[in-house]
Amino acid sequence: MGRERVLTAEEEAVNELLMSAKAAEMAYGFETLDFPPSLNFMTVRHKIEASQVFKIIKQMPKGAVLHQHDTSMTSTKWVVEELTYWPDLYMCYSKEDFLLTMFFEHPDQSCSWRLVREVRASYPSAKEFDAFLYGHLSLFTDDPEAKYPNNDILWNYFVDSLTLMNDLVTYRPAWESFLYQGLKEFCNDNVLYLELRVRLPPLYELNGTHLTVEETMAVNNNTVHRFLNDHAHLYYGTRFIYSPSRKVDNATVEEYFQLMKELRALFPDLIAGFDIVGQESKGEPLKNLLEPLLKISAAGIPVFYHAGETAWMGLDPDENVIDALLLNTSRLGHGYAIVKHPVAKAFAKKKNIPLEVCPISNQVLQLVSDLRNHPAASLVAEGFPLVVSTDSAGMLGAQGLSYDFYEAFMALGGAKADLRFLKQLAINSIRYSSLDKAKKTKLMRQWTGKWKEFVASMLEQHN
Amino acid sequence: MGRERVLTAEEEAVNELLMSAKAAEMAYGFETLDFPPSLNFMTVRHKIEASQVFKIIKQMPKGAVLHQHDTSMTSTKWVVEELTYWPDLYMCYSKEDFLLTMFFEHPDQSCSWRLVREVRASYPSAKEFDAFLYGHLSLFTDDPEAKYPNNDILWNYFVDSLTLMNDLVTYRPAWESFLYQGLKEFCNDNVLYLELRVRLPPLYELNGTHLTVEETMAVNNNTVHRFLNDHAHLYYGTRFIYSPSRKVDNATVEEYFQLMKELRALFPDLIAGFDIVGQESKGEPLKNLLEPLLKISAAGIPVFYHAGETAWMGLDPDENVIDALLLNTSRLGHGYAIVKHPVAKAFAKKKNIPLEVCPISNQVLQLVSDLRNHPAASLVAEGFPLVVSTDSAGMLGAQGLSYDFYEAFMALGGAKADLRFLKQLAINSIRYSSLDKAKKTKLMRQWTGKWKEFVASMLEQHN
Numbered sequence: 001m002g003r004e005r006v007l008t009a010e011e012e013a014v015n016e017l018l019m020s021a022k023a024a025e026m027a028y029g030f031e032t033l034d035f036p037p038s039l040n041f042m043t044v045r046h047k048i049e050a051s052q053v054f055k056i057i058k059q060m061p062k063g064a065v066l067h068q069h070d071t072s073m074t075s076t077k078w079v080v081e082e083l084t085y086w087p088d089l090y091m092c093y094s095k096e097d098f099l100l101t102m103f104f105e106h107p108d109q110s111c112s113w114r115l116v117r118e119v120r121a122s123y124p125s126a127k128e129f130d131a132f133l134y135g136h137l138s139l140f141t142d143d144p145e146a147k148y149p150n151n152d153i154l155w156n157y158f159v160d161s162l163t164l165m166n167d168l169v170t171y172r173p174a175w176e177s178f179l180y181q182g183l184k185e186f187c188n189d190n191v192l193y194l195e196l197r198v199r200l201p202p203l204y205e206l207n208g209t210h211l212t213v214e215e216t217m218a219v220n221n222n223t224v225h226r227f228l229n230d231h232a233h234l235y236y237g238t239r240f241i242y243s244p245s246r247k248v249d250n251a252t253v254e255e256y257f258q259l260m261k262e263l264r265a266l267f268p269d270l271i272a273g274f275d276i277v278g279q280e281s282k283g284e285p286l287k288n289l290l291e292p293l294l295k296i297s298a299a300g301i302p303v304f305y306h307a308g309e310t311a312w313m314g315l316d317p318d319e320n321v322i323d324a325l326l327l328n329t330s331r332l333g334h335g336y337a338i339v340k341h342p343v344a345k346a347f348a349k350k351k352n353i354p355l356e357v358c359p360i361s362n363q364v365l366q367l368v369s370d371l372r373n374h375p376a377a378s379l380v381a382e383g384f385p386l387v388v389s390t391d392s393a394g395m396l397g398a399q400g401l402s403y404d405f406y407e408a409f410m411a412l413g414g415a416k417a418d419l420r421f422l423k424q425l426a427i428n429s430i431r432y433s434s435l436d437k438a439k440k441t442k443l444m445r446q447w448t449g450k451w452k453e454f455v456a457s458m459l460e461q462h463n
Numbered sequence: 464m465g466r467e468r469v470l471t472a473e474e475e476a477v478n479e480l481l482m483s484a485k486a487a488e489m490a491y492g493f494e495t496l497d498f499p500p501s502l503n504f505m506t507v508r509h510k511i512e513a514s515q516v517f518k519i520i521k522q523m524p525k526g527a528v529l530h531q532h533d534t535s536m537t538s539t540k541w542v543v544e545e546l547t548y549w550p551d552l553y554m555c556y557s558k559e560d561f562l563l564t565m566f567f568e569h570p571d572q573s574c575s576w577r578l579v580r581e582v583r584a585s586y587p588s589a590k591e592f593d594a595f596l597y598g599h600l601s602l603f604t605d606d607p608e609a610k611y612p613n614n615d616i617l618w619n620y621f622v623d624s625l626t627l628m629n630d631l632v633t634y635r636p637a638w639e640s641f642l643y644q645g646l647k648e649f650c651n652d653n654v655l656y657l658e659l660r661v662r663l664p665p666l667y668e669l670n671g672t673h674l675t676v677e678e679t680m681a682v683n684n685n686t687v688h689r690f691l692n693d694h695a696h697l698y699y700g701t702r703f704i705y706s707p708s709r710k711v712d713n714a715t716v717e718e719y720f721q722l723m724k725e726l727r728a729l730f731p732d733l734i735a736g737f738d739i740v741g742q743e744s745k746g747e748p749l750k751n752l753l754e755p756l757l758k759i760s761a762a763g764i765p766v767f768y769h770a771g772e773t774a775w776m777g778l779d780p781d782e783n784v785i786d787a788l789l790l791n792t793s794r795l796g797h798g799y800a801i802v803k804h805p806v807a808k809a810f811a812k813k814k815n816i817p818l819e820v821c822p823i824s825n826q827v828l829q830l831v832s833d834l835r836n837h838p839a840a841s842l843v844a845e846g847f848p849l850v851v852s853t854d855s856a857g858m859l860g861a862q863g864l865s866y867d868f869y870e871a872f873m874a875l876g877g878a879k880a881d882l883r884f885l886k887q888l889a890i891n892s893i894r895y896s897s898l899d900k901a902k903k904t905k906l907m908r909q910w911t912g913k914w915k916e917f918v919a920s921m922l923e924q925h926n
Binding site: 026030033038145150151152281311312313314315318339340341342367368369370372373375377378381382411413414415416417 | 489493496501608613614615744774775776777778781802803804805830831832833835836838840841844845874876877878879880
């Protein structure tokens, strides 16, 4: 990918620095088999952080993140260290022994709520309590094989973490801080633009009242604009892909459709399109929701379907790839299984429909253990359109896009992928965004400026 | 693969039986994630053996095995229970603490040799001693993750087992029994024809004298003919691909070339061609041995190179795929990495050069952990030419070809692959053999007869 690009003399010099670091790290990996992309991200994050290649990628303007979910965007560390120290946060265990949290003025009678502050004080140390909270709010663990013996067990933990996070961050002021902090983490990682998949759960106030979906969306709107105003030269903007659950019936998807139309009318700039989300092997395949989904496509609403996030072949989850394409999807969320459907693959290539490849998510969620075996490696070699994204950066223990770019660069591009590969990834992320032509041009111009600064800064550092 | 085939009414009836069993097993796997191809073969062999699909595949005439190495062909269980009970077998530990075995009339002074019979008697039970021997002679273990933390460590064990097996089975009468038994195991598994990769280490007699390579080859010749005479209606024949080590210099490959010419003159029917073997990341890449290898190709000697048995990309082992094709290889041994080289892939497809896909070997040797992620799944979907083979059946804990066919059927073909897929695999194994046209026709006729018997027998069993 990107091999037909011609680099400037300055870029060539940066490429030499980059490839010299990469060659050393590939050679070490080849010799010792201690090669981070072949091992579970959760066990080698510290090694990636020590990589020279990673350090260069961190400085690089990486364009856009096109596949990231709302409640898993912000680092769990920040959530624990900041949000859970707010007053008025309560916790309890449900009858089914699930940990619950909620902000209250006065806790209700639904559970034996205790102030988090008081529970924390009852622990031998705050650190110990925070580690306990972190364990419930993140998938990150030192021993993933022991904790997650299979994919369904892992998804159960994942859904529990997402649910717990949801109750914690949908307190309206918490959500404003969480969303702002998430954008900041991506912006700090030199990401200019985000398309967030949002489930839009209604936010709540301390007195227990709930905001409507429209009011919730207005909070989002205010927050992303406030962030943009605060970071005008560092950031381009944020859009939302409305992405409710796929574990529903046709009538519910019909309601999604009505809401989509309303939200698009209210926030035309902010709402990029539609998707349905959740574990594909447990939720409905697209073909079971065809009637309302066809209406959505017919209404000209851009769709960005999750499809084929699975290692199965010849079953519903992988065949979602075909249906997503037939439903006129603008991009394929994951599309991991597309290599097993050559006709769909050729169709997507011809129509220039890219895959949103999320290497770390695919590895942590146990689609593939060694990222050198990720099907995107062959797709990269064939010049198939794709972008690299994060999926659930915060909850997987990453921060920003650099970790996924590193994995893609080392494992999906192979030893010979160079600066042109990374540059192409950044350009693809803008090219395949939902923005209209004028806005893409504006974003591309902003990115080009940052890219030049990056090249200059790299050369300066090494002179 | 095979989807364009038209089945007879009888085959359709067998297909229904097969697919009904398969659908149940896929549904169970989808529901529980307890799906053998996604788990290390060594931990799920008993589950495969309990599978109805596997039981049908066992009865099926599977054509030919085109990728199997000599000293790993026969089940280690047989070696331990039969060969190591022979008199005159000695064992000792080398200075480097490697276990050695050797047959002697009078043991030499190179080591502190003890009779295996006596060592066995000194153990609490023969069973315990045999388990100890089995552990040294096979890769099979109940806990592969603990024993083999990475691919290099695993290869070290593998080479140790091969070395130990080599000393044990190159005693001339032991070799005759080992080779005969290996052929019997494949024949019992309804395999009609084998192309064995042989390193041709010189055999030895009890008095310590060594046979020449020509004499060794004559023993092979006699043994395979004896086996064929004993199993005329059940078996078609055996050929050898001379496959010495790739960890050598150009001068040695030049010697290989001279020996190849001599062996082809002496045993024209028996010698199919040439290959060089061993771990690709540790031995020489083809490009380093180009001068003598070009001579071999120029001499019109068929070559069957191991190439791309690796998850790396952009390094020597995966680029062997390109060089093997340029050296006019008749088939690609493994060719696992070919999906990362689309030009080489298109070239191989155009020239009809098949991959020799060995699923269990690739999994046990840690190229890929979940066979649904094996690149051959996408190749199958694309109709790329390939055969399925065993690599090292006996030493990996398999026996015959059925285990690998099962893995291919369930994981590489996906849920919808049916009897046509398996029939095509069998036909491919004949089509892509090294036999000339007349012999292929003869083998195909024999296989067709067996196939009809299989179809009739299946229908009889279920009436």
